[in-house]
Amino acid sequence: MRREQRALKSMLLLAVFMLTVPCIGSAKEQQSSSVSAVQQQNCDAVLFVVEEQNRELRQELRQIKRELSLLNQNMERPGVREIITGIGFILGLFGTAALFSARRCSRADREE
Secondary structure, eight states: OHHHHHHHHHHHHHHHHHHHHHHHHHHHHHHHHHHHHHHHHHHHHHHHHHHHHHHHHHHHHHHHHHHHHHHHHHHHSOOHHHHHHHHHHHHHHHHHHHHHHHHHHHHHHHHO
């Protein structure tokens, strides 16, 4: 008799479990559909933020590239410092040549 009672209890528990499983399954589906909708909204929001940041970065990169190209163009031209340095170098060469020329003339004058 006990075996029969145990079998009956287990069948009853199995029936209750089988009846509640579809309810749990549909509740899970509803939860998963609501969760997936929330996840989709979160993904859309994150995607929007990432695209906005990407757009801002592209704009900043364009501006940096423009500034670099202008800097390169300015670097190709000689500046005031380079011009003054060149003039000083030329005057230094002429001064050195004048010094050697003066020494030659003074040697020639002494020899005579």
